[in-house]
Amino acid sequence: MPPDNEAIAEQVFVALADPSRRAILATLASRGPATATDLAGWLPITRQAIAKHLALLTEAGLVTAEPGERRRVRYRVHSAPMQVAQQFLAALARDWDGPLAALKDHLNR
Numbered sequence: 001m002p003p004d005n006e007a008i009a010e011q012v013f014v015a016l017a018d019p020s021r022r023a024i025l026a027t028l029a030s031r032g033p034a035t036a037t038d039l040a041g042w043l044p045i046t047r048q049a050i051a052k053h054l055a056l057l058t059e060a061g062l063v064t065a066e067p068g069e070r071r072r073v074r075y076r077v078h079s080a081p082m083q084v085a086q087q088f089l090a091a092l093a094r095d096w097d098g099p100l101a102a103l104k105d106h107l108n109r
Helices: 003-016 019-031 036-042 047-059 080-108
Strands: 063-067 073-077
Touching (some): 003 019, 003 047, 019 036, 036 047, 036 073, 047 063
């Protein structure tokens, strides 16, 4: 995996490590674009905490900020970084599946 893709995957994994950020992403994915205020109304997280989480999710490329009416910013899920992380995990699984299958066969003999 190219070094830049590894950095993207690392940012995704760091962002997804927090359950509040996963909840924010899941909410945006199911409900569509929303403001931090909208998210605070839907989730048991303060608006200030949501704003901090959205900043990290934006930095990781998992959400994009779109200017809205009356200077309100709406956030939308951006899936490209998740696809990079999925490719990283798939490659890792391929690297482990062969040796693990060989070990299993060896142990079964």
